[in-house]
Amino acid sequence: MNQHPLVHWPPSNRRWLTPIPRSLRVKAMEGPPLRLPRSRGNRSMPRPSIGPATLLRRSFAPTDHVAVVFLHRPTGRTWQRVLSAHALANAPQQRWLRAKNASRHDVFVSLATFTPGCQRRTKAHVVALRHVFLDIDHAGNQVLQRLRSEPRLPAPTYIIESSRGRFQVLWRVGGFTLSMLEALQRHLARHFGTDPAATDATRCFRLPGFLSHKYDPPCFVRVRAVADPYRVARPEEFPCPDAAMTDPAPVPSPRRPAPRPSLDLRTITQSHRDWAWARRRLEAGEHPEDLVGELSLIRVSKPQPRDYAERTVDRAWAVTQLGRGADALRLAGELAARRGYRADPTAYAQHIVSRAAELALMIRGRTSAIANEGDDETTNATATMTLDADPHEV
Template sequence: MNQTAANFLTRSFAMDDTIALLLRRDNAERPAQRIVRLEQALAPTYLRWLAHENHGGANVYVAANPLHYGSRKRTKESIASVRHLYIDIDTDGDVRLAALLASDAVPTPTVILCTSPGKYQVLWRVDGFDFARQEQTLKLLAIAFGGDPACTDCNRVLRIPGFLNRKYSPAHLVTVEFPCDSVWTPADFRLDAAAVDAMLFDPAIPPRKQPGKHSNSENDWAWVSHELAHGKDAVKLTRELASRRSDKPNPLYYAQRTVDIASARLWLIEGIRIDDVITMLESRRRFELPASLCSARAREIATTAQRMIVRKMSA
């Protein structure tokens, strides 16, 4: 049984939800669609059938939002409720993902899918969105962070992790990361049109709040940088920071990113080549993350650290 796919679907939908699955082959005139209850999709025999189709050349997708019970098609009218916001990042993926994760304008994503090297689908589990507000927010997300502007429909489909992306040769395994378990509301997304127009596309450092006043995250950054520079073990430092920041939706995820970006910045300043920095970051987290996601994450973090150094030098 594909446990990765089952875990993703279970986290994303309720057991009594009706979901739309899509199987798309390059040589087929039209994709095959199956509309089933989540409980049916999670059955071992059904997951094995999806895996069989995937290994036979079909790409496997699921609609981002649940459908009305009894629906026969995946039209906008058949969508029952807004379950997720999402963004497709296909160009400059590592840098744009870093910008999104560093931004104060959006909360921590619920899911990050690595669909192929340098390409991501980012999801937020949400509540309180109607369809008009969802569409507006999806467009603003795409504008703010360089996502695909065409991916703003409520009946959008997403790749399912644990299956192969068959668009490439060799095929790429779709991997997943779950940065937090929170359910977000419209108030958590500060992406009004005026704010998006004013955003600077620079993922290196989140904007400061007021001169002379440091946020908790800035204080964390200063403390972690000092400890690393004085030889503190990164693993112990990660645990300590996670313990100190229990207010975060996912303290461990936050601590890992902070420690790893600070480490990468320190290594680069010491003259270590960026390729070696990437290798060192991969080695540090190789037992905690899927291999393909670990590699993409290491590249993104090293790039973020490099941009921080360049920005500091040109300031």
């Protein structure tokens, strides 16, 4: 076929006939940036300073496997998969995460790494501890100011804003044993007044770059501050959990011995801490169903995480309501209606409320006895300690 010398074949606009360089091919696979729904009062949601793929690649080794956990807000159902962290950062997996997030799934990733192929996120399956974690669920800006001014702490690797005024603080670490890391996280939670239930090594954090459907409208989870992302802190850079970061404890009054707690502190389990956590959040005005969904996500490694979360939160809710003077029969009826899908919701509600009434009476009696002996400050501290320490397993 004769062609004019100035006409080239194939036409230059048929770019698909020309092989695409590999570097450009990878970029094309990443797809368009995350499209986020508009929020009320804002024309568009802010873009993350560090995307989820970048954070995963910087925070974990190429051989690390992490648990990615989904919480479906409309139903409260949770499920997880253990995947390679760097594979999770690839474009196809990121599109999968965006699709789940668009269908009202909250996206979480474990702080530690786990055995490939494991089905449960338990301490027995932990392979490596990659992060120290602090969950700031109230007075966020004040806690961050205290944290930045603390000379005995290295700079946090990431500060993630999970919602307005709430933050998750991460340090990249190495050389920690499981007991060392959990002791340090409990120590930091006590010192800064953060969530004491978020101190176990199997904890997850919200992956930035996605929406949190816990609120209406949803909140965009973003990275607010970054230190050197490649620096790995060692245990000796943190304060020893046994060392006093707080002010010295006051000397007990000589007029009487210090009150004894109602439970040996050595017997307090994670279940006790979960119950105390639920009670504090309920006192702050949060809805019980929000706490059930969050706790079932945190304890997804339990055989029946939803059942465990419901029993924990329901008992904390009943104790809180009884402490405010609510009628036990009314509470049982309300709880039975809320848990109508159970096999025998009436029996379940009566059991929860009757046990909560026993706990409330015991707490009220101990508080009154201590009030007759000492000052109000000691009374409040001891009453809180007693309430936090009561077991709640059925």
